[in-house]
Amino acid sequence: MDREVIGESAREESSGGKERRRSRRFGCEGFAEGFAIESGAVFRGDIDSISQTGCYVKTRARLNLKKHTGVDLHFMLKNRKYRTLARVISVRPGKGVGLEFMFYDPEGGELLKNDLVSLVDESMAEPA
Secondary structure: OOHHHOOEOOOOEEOOEEOOOOOOEEEOOOEEEEEEOOOOOEEEEEEEEEOOOEEEEEOOOOOOOOOOOEEEEEEEEOOEEEEEEEEEEEEEOOOEEEEEEEOOOHHHHHHHHHHHHHHHHHHHHOOO
16 A cells, blocks of 8 residues: 555545645554643643644643644654644644644654654554
8 A cells, every 4th residue: 555545635624624734644642741832831642643744632631722822842652752842723622732843953853754654654564
């Protein structure tokens, strides 16, 4: 199976309206902790899905964050720790938060991109 067909299309319509993602997202297992820079709010949760440009963190926290709020984000994926700036794209209080990555440097983005490719490779190798 071709890597390009794995994950969800960034151009599909969803029940919430027109899809705005610029890259495919993948289901994954990971943990994240975020610190809202302006308000000091802290949240933790499981990464539900991730792409090269952002992730969705499931959390029960009743977050009251405005769109584009800066977040210092720490997360683990494939036993590798990442730290990056992110900005809030969407909030569902008690459900989760959608974040867009704003990497400190291009190397951080490349590391994540490589890990996503290996996640796809692993999912293709697993028996159905």
